[in-house]
Amino acid sequence: MTRRFLLATCAAAGAVAVAATAQPVAAQPAPTSAVRLLAINDFHGNLEPPTGSSANAVDEDGKTVLAGGAAHLAAHLKRLTDRNTLKVAQGDLIGASPLISAAYHDEPSVEFLGDVGVTASAVGNHEFDEGYKELHRIQWGGCHPKDGCSPAGKWKGAKFTYLAANVLKEKKNKPALKPWTIRYVNGVRVGFIGVVTKTTPSIVTAEGIEGLRFEDEVVSANKAAKELKARGVHAMVLLVHEGDQTPAGQRPDACGTVPGAGTRIAKEADPDIDVVLAGHTHQQYLCSVTDPAGKPRLYSSGSSFGRVITQVDFQVDRRTNDVVRSTLKGDNHVVTRDITDQPTADFVAEWKERVSTIANKPIGRITADLRRTASSAGESALGDVIADAHLEATKGLGAQIAVTNPGGIRTDFDFKPSGGEGEGVVTYGEAFAVQPFSNVTGVTSLTGAQLDELLEQQWTSAGEKILQPSANFRFTIDRSRPVGDRVSAITVNGAPVDPAATYKISANNFLLGGGDGFTTFTKGSGTALGPIDLDALVAYFGAHSPIAPPALDRISGQ
Known part of the structure; x- marks a missing residue:
């Protein structure tokens, strides 16, 4: 049984064979460029390996294994990274965090995520736990207004971009955060759109989102997609902090979702959006859904607490600037604890020592x-x-x-x-x-x-x-x-x-x-x-x- 998501495998293989046969002796530029995405969601500041039931993950063989922890996550990310890789996330990277991160307002976790190369993330509901102003500080830098600077010194801001196409400032009717961003990789452009669950006002404190309006995820994603298309970007990925539930014990490479809010977004979003990466429900799944144009697109989620990395590979047609859907491949990798990135382990140990007298x-x-x-x-x-x-x-x-x-x-x-x-x-x-x-x-x-x-x-x-x-x-x-x-x-x-x-x-x-x-x-x-x-x-x-x-x-x- 294959453990990878593959659309139109035979057709894709046939195209490769034909192209190889037609190649002249003098090599011509490849008509497509390879892109790899590595994604995580719902990290919740778990720099140390999570414990209890949160430490477990079901792997591709259906076995329960220990997973997660920043040092192990960093090692797996390095192993999976090639020169065509972009790393992204689907929100709740901070908030509801262990003390090692939360004692310093999650600055250690945001620093770690930037250091491992995350370039863009949807905002999650927990990013608003300390309020919009604090989220703005995390994005752009500066010391905490009450607690001052952490032991690491003045906070320089996140190295990645938070995205929230469906969060508006009510008075100005303008985005509270960037709705989308464009990244260049292997000679092509890929657009990333971020949305957060529209139920956010019912699951965070009212003070934290005062003056903000949360609009429908699909409507906002489609508006952002239109803006990207106007800029000639047709390879698009939707990072959405919303998702579905799955049966207990499901393998990371299975679909098996109970269709809900996540599936609705994945099916209804603009057909130019090629991949939908989800979060929020802390489930792991790897699915194919049909977009409004009748074409299949990848829809997945990678558990929580840094226990799973979602890998997506595809080719971008250099003439149309669009993803060749038949080349989409997906996989969910469990972050096992058998490999460790030592610099990250040292980083975590340093922050653990800083917080130990309090903890x-x-x-x-x-x-x-x-x-x-x-x-x-x-x-x-x-x-x-x-x-x-x-x-x-x-x-x-x-x-x-x-x-x-x-x-x-x-x-x-x-x-x-x-x-x-x-x-x-x-x-x-x-x-x-x-x-x-x-x-x-x-x-x-x-x-x-x-x-x-x-x-x-x-x-x-x-x-x-x-x-x-x-x-x-x-x-x-x-x-x-x-x-x-x-x-x-x-x-x-x-x-x-x-x-x-x-x-x-x-x-x-x-x-x-x-x-x-x-x-x-x-x-x-x-x-x-x-x-x-x-x-x-x-x-x-x-x-x-x-x-x-x-x-x-x-x-x-x-």
């Missing part, structure tokens, strides 16, 4: 594992503890109850030591890994009726997201009932919620801005902000250690 500081203790694993009702021990921490941190703002979103809890607290800290000891670095977004806690006032409305929003067309409640906030769910009528028996401090009464609820600013589809939060009044969620968690550990996993009895039903 290794103990903040408290636990009596057993605190995990995100949910009960049948959707409640987790770690979610409960975080909600309790947020409530305690915002009581000065009048908070009566608290909730947190499960998607903001990124890993578990393990009782077993990860280093030399001892059993049950929780370090700042471990706490950061659990709450990496630097979201701000806050309080808003909702009526009892609005609380019920809020809890009914735990089910949407995008799936289920059960809010994790503080100890004094309880409710029952029944998934057998219709969406919109699944929650009952809501209590605060043991008393039934009064639909007409007002309650002050604590949540992070992502939720308060309507994130994850919880739009009822935006109807709140008297909103006030408190400490950063990580600071709230650190303070809670300091006040309550050792912390035992709470009983999972705050959400009843199933």
